[in-house]
Amino acid sequence: xxxxxxxxxxxxxxxxxxxxxxxxxxxxxxxxxxxxxxxxxxxxxxxxxxxxxxxxxxxxxxxxxxxxxxxxxxxxxxxxxxxxxxxxxxxxxxxxxxxxxxxxxxxxxxxxxxxxxxxxxxxxxxxxxxxxxxxxxxxxxxxxxxxxxxxxxxxxxxxxxxxxxxxxxxxxxxxxxxxxxxxxxxxxxx
Amino acid sequence: xxxxxxxxxxxxxxxxxxxxxxxxxxxxxxxxxxxxxxxxxxxxxxxxxxxxxxxxxxxxxxxxxxxxxxxxxxxxxxxxxxxxxxxxxxxxxxxxxxxxxxxxxxxxxxxxxxxxxxxxxxxxxxxxxxxxxxxxxxxxxxxxxxxxxxxxxxxxxxxxxxxxxxxxxxxxxxxxxxxxxxxxxxxxxx
Numbered sequence: 001x002x003x004x005x006x007x008x009x010x011x012x013x014x015x016x017x018x019x020x021x022x023x024x025x026x027x028x029x030x031x032x033x034x035x036x037x038x039x040x041x042x043x044x045x046x047x048x049x050x051x052x053x054x055x056x057x058x059x060x061x062x063x064x065x066x067x068x069x070x071x072x073x074x075x076x077x078x079x080x081x082x083x084x085x086x087x088x089x090x091x092x093x094x095x096x097x098x099x100x101x102x103x104x105x106x107x108x109x110x111x112x113x114x115x116x117x118x119x120x121x122x123x124x125x126x127x128x129x130x131x132x133x134x135x136x137x138x139x140x141x142x143x144x145x146x147x148x149x150x151x152x153x154x155x156x157x158x159x160x161x162x163x164x165x166x167x168x169x170x171x172x173x174x175x176x177x178x179x180x181x182x183x184x185x186x187x188x189x190x
Numbered sequence: 191x192x193x194x195x196x197x198x199x200x201x202x203x204x205x206x207x208x209x210x211x212x213x214x215x216x217x218x219x220x221x222x223x224x225x226x227x228x229x230x231x232x233x234x235x236x237x238x239x240x241x242x243x244x245x246x247x248x249x250x251x252x253x254x255x256x257x258x259x260x261x262x263x264x265x266x267x268x269x270x271x272x273x274x275x276x277x278x279x280x281x282x283x284x285x286x287x288x289x290x291x292x293x294x295x296x297x298x299x300x301x302x303x304x305x306x307x308x309x310x311x312x313x314x315x316x317x318x319x320x321x322x323x324x325x326x327x328x329x330x331x332x333x334x335x336x337x338x339x340x341x342x343x344x345x346x347x348x349x350x351x352x353x354x355x356x357x358x359x360x361x362x363x364x365x366x367x368x369x370x371x372x373x374x375x376x377x378x379x380x
Contacts (some may be wrong), residue, residue, distance in 0.1 A: 042319050045199075084365060133229050135318060141198055144191070173364075185270030
């Protein structure tokens with residue numbers, strides 16, 4: 001029996017990513033975002049939604065660039081912290097001891113210690129409501145060499161990305177492989 | 191040492207959701223989508239990207255509605271199948287034995303056997319490139335009663351949602367809880 005829970009921002013599983021940008025003074029800054037995902041294959045693009053009052057909002061508009069830094073379980077505390085405070089008030093790199101590095105392809109910093117980085121150039125801005133959606137074309141993916149496996153992709157079991165659950169406000173790790181995509185459903189094709 | 195992997199549609203973790211709609215003849219149809227996520231808190235909204243040639247594309251444009259059906263591990267094969275074939279050619283509900291139910295708040299069907307359903311009204315359509323992004327306002331969340339826990343949210347450990355990994359083309363389950371969001375990062379606030 002289904003019960004109605006009303007209109008809420010709820011869905012599972014969600015990513016939790018750290019968005020990097022340079023502010024007006026050129027200071028590297030990072031913030032945590034969960035309202036995001038891949039949104040197009042050609043051009044390859046990622047959508048990230050931000051509120052206008054976020055310090056990163058103007059940074060991304062002005063530099064037309066951001067990075068997506070994929071946190072591993074090891075950096076769960078730092079990832080959480082990046083969503084608790086504003087770059088207006090504190091230097092989040094100094095507070096956590098992490099290292100900003102200038103991206104090769106876009107005008108935004110990434111976090112050296114994070115294992116997988118996506119460099120994005122801002123190509124669209126959509127005002128949806130409380131959140132504005134930034135669509136960034138993926139210009140390059142950078143990953144720690146030892147993580148790259150089959151087919152030239154970083155292996156997810158080695159990245160150990162976090163999964164975010166809104167409402168319950170938890171971070172989870174990744175579980176076991178359940179099956180191969182574009183394969184396990186073939187049995188229904190008979 | 192970081193290595194460059196080029197511009198690819200790659201990011202972890204990603205959701206894998208089943209999108210429900212009625213086609214021109216009123217036949218309930220479902221398709222699998224991974225280029226999606228929450229995109230706004232007010233109005234609460236979900237973004238789902240589709241290619242124009244998908245059978246569901248016209249259905250969503252005409253009825254201005256879709257559902258997001260969150261698959262659990264139990265339905266991994268059905269979820270994969272929904273992405274392998276087109277509703278133009280087959281009745282995916284008949285092929286899998288699952289049951290379409292008309293939504294209470296929008297003109298789209300949901301899958302009775304799936305544990306959590308999000309009913310969405312189409313409010314924006316953005317042409318990004320190969321993919322068009324549909325933004326749906328969340329009108330209601332429906333969940334199996336026995337899954338709803340603390341704070342009125344379905345408990346993620348009971349849902350057992352799938353996590354999709356593009357590139358490696360795998361489905362994973364959910365792992366252990368790593369920590370509380372908006373809490374474990376407080377130690378850096380000193």
